[in-house]
Amino acid sequence: MLRAKNTTGLVFFPAFDWAISPTHPEREERLLYTQDQVLEEGLLDIDGIVELKPDIVTVEDINRVHFCVPDAEAVTTESHFISAGGAKTIGKAVLDKKIERGFALVRPPGHHANRVVHGARGFCNINIEAVMIEYLRATYGVDRVAIVDTDCHHGDGTQDIYWHDPDTLFISIHQDGRTLYPGSGFLNEFGGPNAVGTTINLPLPPETCDEGFLYAVEHAVLPILDEFQPELIINSAGQDNHYSDPITNMSFSAQGYARLTEMLKADIAVLEGGYSIEGALPYVNAGIIMAMAGIDYSYLREPDYNPDHLRQPASIKAEIDKVCEDALKLWANRHELTQALRSRDGSDSRSRQIFYDTDNILENQYETIRFCDDCAGALRIESSSSYGANILGIHIPRKACQACIDQANEWFDHGEYGNFSQIFLQDRVKDRYLIK
């Protein structure tokens, strides 16, 4: 009789009645064959593997993370509430100690959703991992969290949300942004002035195979995680690194994903992308579930798997070695880098343009962060979209010091009212969300 070594919870929410459009790669069919495979393997019948029904997140849960313009309902569908709810269910079950680990196999995904949301980017509207994490922080008092994004695309939304947070380590492994959407995720993106080094990007060359991925996990991800000492490890488990994925160029296999899962020992995995719905997803997902539960996955392979075709050229290996080495160096030097970043007094600003490829929106952002050694810093974002919305978002971080609280309140109270259609205050100290 099969028994899971680790009690593993699964939320399966394929949203069989929802899609962006009938032929969009993020559509109902995505999890159809995965569900077939999971059911046919009998994974849900294994002792120690439990299937949980997803919760539905609330607007308050979303407002802890995002400034939705004009509000959460306008930029989401019911599916988003359930997909984030599925992640939340797993998070709650882990912290309630009902399960040791869990995997939310949900759609739509979320890791391209930034803090400000005007619409959909990269098939994402709200950041389901961040919504879950901030719920767990507000409810269970979780502090230090690490997110390892193994989706083939850079997790730019998650990076944006945690850019200034020194208590959230965000590591993204992905196909080099010079060759793939969203075009970001380079080594020089390593966090804001209050959180230097807690963002780490590992851009890997196209055609990276199992060997290269697992090398990066072992030689960069694990040592950094080890030093960061998170209370929770979250895996943004995108599966588009697969050799058969139609929209990416990597050469990862189901065995590789399972091995990665085993090495990472994430408490919570949340499904992100993955568009090889027949050739990869059924096998990769089954592999991840087996690896999480601590069940032998050595018999699992794709029907067309041929390890000889998935060998890595030496040039790729050299490139990956270099990326890992540089990332480790950056991590080791994070304190010195902080000083270099704070060249100016008091605060730092940046201007950005963000394109919402799915909804065809162009956003202009002007962001100001107060330098702070005591907290993540008061944050102020002016944002306008090509659709005419023009908002001001003020964020008081979770463990804000008095000076940052005062600064944020002043921004909110004396904000240039009249210049903006809406002014938001996301006050994480009082866990409230104000709009004026």
Added chain:
Amino acid sequence: MIIGLDAGGTHTDAVLLGAEGILHKVKVPTDSEHLFDTVMAALDTLMADRDKAEVARIVLSTTLATNMVVQNRLPEVGVLVAGGPGLNPECFRVGEEYHVVSGALDHRGREIEPLDELELASIGRELQAKNIRCAGVVSKFSVRNPAHELRMVEILTPYVETIFMGHTFSGALSFPRRINTTYLNAAVYPIHKNFFEAVNRSLKAQGLSVPIRILKPDGGTMDIKSSQGYPAQTILSGPSASVMGALASADSEKTSLVLDVGGTTTDMAILLGNSPIIAPHGIELGQHKTLIRALHTESIGVGGDSVVRIAEGEIVIGPDRQGVAMAFGGPVVTTTDALAVLGQLDAGDKDLAKAGVAGLAEQLGLTTHEMAGKIFDTACRRILLAAAEMIETINSRPVYTVHEMYEGLKVQPDQILVLGGPAKQFAARLDVIETELEYGAAIPVPVWQVANAKGCALARTTCEVTVYADTARRVLTAQGEEFQHSLSATATLEDVLEIATDLVKVKAIRQGANPEYLQIEITEQSEFNMVRGFHTTGKNIRVRAQVKPGLIHGYDCETGQLNRPDL
């Protein structure tokens, strides 16, 4: 007239039903070592001095092989499984003659790896040499394409007498459950065949010549002839007999919690109006999880004969049984003894019960009467609490669409229907007991002592068909119907719904249903566009249709009368 008989673990109940309602009922103790004799004795008593020629329908429920399964006393059968990638098929080993063979299909039923015919023939010879007469063949994803299972049968036929194929038992996915189901059917087959052939012969000899029907765990029936293809479906039909018994008096507007209070356990189920809730997967029997369709029933180890103890100042009931109540000469105090002390039992020796309960009362510093009341309340509370847990389980079943998530029905019973020997006493107590759970009135069902036998008598023929269509591969399969057709590339959901409905109709009639009163419903329908690149290459359509469990046409729940000339 209709005969309904339920051979339970403790008692065998039988009823004779006529146009005006129940004509006669009997209850005899079950001798599980000689089940045939028990069944025949009950029928003899029931039909003594009655005209057997008037009987138009006989429905039996027995748990014939249950103990053999639970105690692992089944005969050896050959099991051949073709797994392919995934979990190691060795994990699902059942029995000594379990063979993992080459050959694999993918989730759409396409061949990934061919069968090795020499290997299969060599296993066949091995089974023949060991004199193993029954076998089961199972391949992963055979419900999407039975080709490998069909071919395995062809190759094994010269060597083995009877071979069962996994895809014939259910259209549901689960390779491990399919293996168990196929194994159980093959292993139970000889016992089942001998038993029911003997019953059939005996009844015929006595002048009862109507085809015998057998109750299934899903609350439906099938005739003996069809049952030879699904022998394991007779296992564990007991709880469904109770549910069907309760259904005979259920209110179509209400949600009912059904409680069958037996000697050792209380079986629980839920009725949504006139529809029992079906279990999402299949029955579990001993360590075997199967694909055998069943009503959602759960058992709790609290019954009339459950042992009553005191642990850390609290009353603990069950889950074990050490014989009958003290009132009937048993060794330890039981809930039945509490009823005796409270003056709610007609039979038995009240003084013996009193002496036993007094011993426990002393430990808690209560009077004997108070103690008896507390024992009874504890039993009722335990049952209600277990029911609450079951309802919570039903309500937290995962759903897979946005629609179900937002429209999901929450089960909340507004009445309790009680069956079994002490139904009247339990219903009265459940009605007044204070708990935080609100279920509405508790009502003993009519003829509560034999309501399960009545449930057998009135159960209709049920069956299910799952149809899977893949317009890109242009194939349509219906598991177990030996139905595999090529399909037009433009086939629609409507076409598949029609095919499924027709197939269910044919199957139900084949298994003994009355063609004039078929209630067919679609339980699942989905249709997915298959897109490769950015082009739609076809549709993946899945439909499940059933004759839903329920009572035969012509029975009036309110009057208890049967208005149908042919019965």
